[in-house]
Amino acid sequence: MVDFTNEFELLAEAYAVSGGNPLDLRNEQYGLMLVAGNHILGKNEIPGLRIESELFPDGVKARITVAANTKIEKPVHLCFGVIPAEGIQRILADFFIEENAKVSFLAHCTFPNAVKIQHIMEGTIQVGKNSQMEYNETHFHGPRGGVEVLPKMKINVERGGQYSSTFRLIKGAAGVVRLDYEAYLSDESVAELYAKIFGKYKDDIQVKESIYLNGTESRGLVKSRIILADEARAEVLGEVIGKGVNSRGHIDCMEIVQGKKAKASAVPRLQVVEESSKLTHEAAIGSVDKRQVETLMARGLSEQEAVDVIVRGLLK
Numbered sequence: 001m002v003d004f005t006n007e008f009e010l011l012a013e014a015y016a017v018s019g020g021n022p023l024d025l026r027n028e029q030y031g032l033m034l035v036a037g038n039h040i041l042g043k044n045e046i047p048g049l050r051i052e053s054e055l056f057p058d059g060v061k062a063r064i065t066v067a068a069n070t071k072i073e074k075p076v077h078l079c080f081g082v083i084p085a086e087g088i089q090r091i092l093a094d095f096f097i098e099e100n101a102k103v104s105f106l107a108h109c110t111f112p113n114a115v116k117i118q119h120i121m122e123g124t125i126q127v128g129k130n131s132q133m134e135y136n137e138t139h140f141h142g143p144r145g146g147v148e149v150l151p152k153m154k155i156n157v158e159r160g161g162q163y164s165s166t167f168r169l170i171k172g173a174a175g176v177v178r179l180d181y182e183a184y185l186s187d188e189s190v191a192e193l194y195a196k197i198f199g200k201y202k203d204d205i206q207v208k209e210s211i212y213l214n215g216t217e218s219r220g221l222v223k224s225r226i227i228l229a230d231e232a233r234a235e236v237l238g239e240v241i242g243k244g245v246n247s248r249g250h251i252d253c254m255e256i257v258q259g260k261k262a263k264a265s266a267v268p269r270l271q272v273v274e275e276s277s278k279l280t281h282e283a284a285i286g287s288v289d290k291r292q293v294e295t296l297m298a299r300g301l302s303e304q305e306a307v308d309v310i311v312r313g314l315l316k
Helices: 005-017 022-026 290-298 302-316
Strands: 034-035 039-044 049-057 061-066 074-082 085-097 102-111 116-127 132-141 147-156 160-173 175-184 190-199 203-212 220-230 235-244 247-257 263-272 276-284
Touching: 034 061, 039 049, 085 132, 102 116, 116 160, 132 147, 132 263, 147 160, 147 190, 160 175, 175 190, 175 220, 190 203, 190 235, 190 302, 203 220, 203 247, 220 235, 220 263, 220 290, 220 302, 235 247, 235 276, 247 263, 247 302, 263 276, 290 302
Parallel strands: 034 074, 061 085, 074 102, 085 116, 102 132, 116 147, 132 160, 147 175, 160 190, 175 203, 190 220, 203 235, 220 247, 235 263, 247 276
Antiparallel strands: 034 039, 049 061
């Protein structure tokens, strides 16, 4: 049997830097899946949670099911990472949240030594009738920006269901990001998609989040906060399509550019198919508010410290 103890310890250390508690990776009260490269280092099922997995040469395929009428009070921890400087990690993940269930996932993706790493995550999410699912994903990258992050998910929310996801990448150099999420909503269902990314150096970021309001009285929110420094660039597309009767959707995009070489673009796209649907948007690209900087400097901070405080507030 191969001993992955050292790999586990290295991943746990990176997990701590990314904001997680390493003790959670050993706590049997939490649902857990821990993957380093294409190795499953740990997996823990709890009542109502089933995790089926399969290995292939460059990654892991997982089917995660929450049983009907199950309310999982503590977050289910998912930890994905690559410790060496180079490698490919492909995660194929399908989530099935059955009727009247409630669950929160806390995912950490860590690539502390990345020089040439590709992290691919593809899958589907099925939120059953009157169920709730929350997915919070935090990334920690090393300082070199040698990571390609390629997440692509399709989310289906059934009648009365609620889905919320947050993609957060604010530590280390982002590298190349190609985020592509699509959510399809049934009657009286809700979806909220959040993205918070700090790009620096020569990071290249593309965010595409789409919500299809197919059901009657369905509601959706697309919200992004992107900070760019140095020579980083970002393209953000928020999209809402209103097909359901009395459906409601909103896009809120803000990009902050620091420095003359960073580039940003934001495109809110709204399409009304059903006349009773109401869709709104707001998009802004600019620099850090000078008055806020001056206020903080008057309290003793340097200009850079003041900017850092404002940026952390935007990404909090």
